[in-house]
Amino acid sequence: MDTTQRTDQQRSADRRRRELLEAADRVVLRDGPQASMNAIAAEAGITKPILYRHFGDKGGLYAALAKRHTDALLDSLRAALDAPADRRERVESTLDTYLAAIEARPQVYRFLMHPAEAGQSTDQGFDVGLHSAPLLRRMGEELAQVIEERLDLGPNSQQLARVWGHGIVGMMHAAGDWWLGERPCSRAELVRSLADLLWGRLAAAGDKMGGPGF
Amino acid sequence: MDTTQRTDQQRSADRRRRELLEAADRVVLRDGPQASMNAIAAEAGITKPILYRHFGDKGGLYAALAKRHTDALLDSLRAALDAPADRRERVESTLDTYLAAIEARPQVYRFLMHPAEAGQSTDQGFDVGLHSAPLLRRMGEELAQVIEERLDLGPNSQQLARVWGHGIVGMMHAAGDWWLGERPCSRAELVRSLADLLWGRLAAAGDKMGGPGF
DNA sequence: CATGCGTGTTACTTGCGGTAACACTACTGT
DNA sequence: ACAGTAGTGTTACCGCAAGTAACACGCATG
Structure with missing residues (x-):
């Protein structure tokens, strides 16, 4: 049990793991988030106990799978967020990056957002807050950090940044989800509308005649 | 089989239905969204086939259950949205109403947002967009309508209003979800921060020294 | 050659969603 | 009074998926 041998085994195990994840990916892409362990094992050319x-x-498999995609998406988003351009442009480009991603692979998106909840009677005792897609949480935290780093928000800036981070991510997510289902407009239009919202057009809009206004 | 008799039966069936829904409610409140049909039947003092x-x-049971809560919440939100006050106050009061609701009954909230996805191999063929909590969609549409009715948004106002409706609802939802899990601040602070975001403080904030700004 | 250990299998248990087939009750028409 | 029938309930089952136990092969090491 030298280190060399162990490393060999670990390396092989890691490769196997990657292969399994890729097989799982294909199945999830085909069958959606309720893909069965049997199906995944079959796609990988092996049987269930190995997966386990x-x-x-x-849950472990799904978490590993989600981490891959989440990391990839977050990398794209970071790139858009860090591009050399003014604030509005960056916001639009980040929104567009996200929307392009979910548009390109809706099944993956669906899987990330609704991780199938861990079925049966086991593990049922977790509190609210740990459930909803970890992707949203991570994006929210990430954005919060960027906001807090770069914007001068006065006192309590950290807390404000976190609220905004999660809020903006949620806005993006919900609008994207709705848009993906109904396709009421082009991606560019959606991006523009959302950026307008963030830019305060809601507060700036005039009332319509009659009634005290929204 | 006169009308009277039929009405009697229907009335009784309706009462039964309500009782069953209340039992289901209790179980979901206790066990979370993955409550089993057996458990619900037991709580109602009967057996599964009757539920079916x-x-x-x-899915039908969950839809009925969700409709009850969704309707109730939407009523509160409409009231807040229709109160006689200026726009900012209404926005804040609506946000606060929503947050108070999810704070008061997190299990119900969790159930509404993650309806457990309809398990097995059946009915698997639905497209993205029909999945995520119908509550969010309904709130988004509702808010879109209010916005479109009362705000003067220029051309394309309807589409813009819908984007904003879903976006704002998503912002509220994600921020609320995060807040409920971590409780990083008081409800009032959260409401204020979100309203500030909608009021364009993101665009108005100054850059921090160093770097081109977010 | 025996002894492990990693990798794979088959075959099982448990628990859930959903259904079929059978009992009991009560109200109808003749 | 009695057969028919509609509604309400039950038990017992099917199919299926998650997860596990126990066994079988390959291969390096003492």
């Missing part, structure tokens, strides 16, 4: 040895349980 | 005769399948 690698990932513990379904 | 009343609601068709689990």
Whole structure:
């Protein structure tokens, strides 16, 4: 049990793990988030217990799978957020990056947002807050950090930044989800409308005649 | 089979249905959204097939249950949205109403937002867009309508209003979800921060020294 | 050659959604 | 009074998916 041997084994295990994840990916892409462990195992050319040895349980596999996609998406978003351009342009480009991603692979998106909740009677005792897609949380925190780093928000800036980070991400997510379902307009229009919202056009808009206004 | 008799039966069936829904409610409140049909039937003092005769399948029961809560919440929100006050006050009061509701009954909230996805291999063929909590969609549409009715948004106002409706609802939802999990500040502070975001403080904020600004 | 250990399998248990087939009750028409 | 029938309930089952136990092969090491 030298280090070399162990490294070999670990390396092989890691490769196997990657292969399994790729197979799982294909199945999820095909069958949606309720893909069965059997189906995934079959796609990988093996049987269930191996999956369980690698990932513990379904939640573990899904978490690993989600982490891959989440990391990839977050990288794109960071790039858009860090581009050399003015604030409005960056916001629009970040929104567009996100929307392009969910548009390109809706099944993956769906999987990330609704991780199938861990079925049966086990593990039922978790509190509100740990459930909803970790992707949203991570995006929110990430954005909060960027906001807090770069904007001068006065006192309590950290807390404000976090609220805004999660709020903006939620806005993006919900609007994107709705848009993906109904396709009421082009992506560019959606991006513009959302940026306008963030730019205060809601507060600036005039009332319509009659009534005290919204 | 006169009308009277039929009405009697229907009335009784309706009462039964309400009782069943209340039992289901209790169980969901206790066990979370993955409450089993067996558990619900037991709570109602009956057995599974009766539930199925009343609601068709689990999705039907959950839809009925969700409709009750959704309607109730939407009523509160409409009231806040229609109060006689200026725009900012109404926005804040609506946000606060929503947050108070999810704070008061997190299990119900969780159930509404993550309706457990309809398990097995059946009905798997639905497209993205029909999945995520119908509550969010309904709130988004409702808010869009209010916005479009009362604000003068220039051309394309209807589409803009819908984008904003869903976007704002998503912002509220994501921020609320995060807040409910971490409780980083008081409800009032959260409301204020979100309203500030909608009022364009993001665009108005100055850059921090160093770097081109976010 | 025996002894492990990693990798794979088959075959099982448990628990859930959903259904079929059978009982009991009560109200109808003749 | 009695057969028919509609509604309400039950038990017992099917199919299926998550997860596990126990066994079988390959291969390096003492």
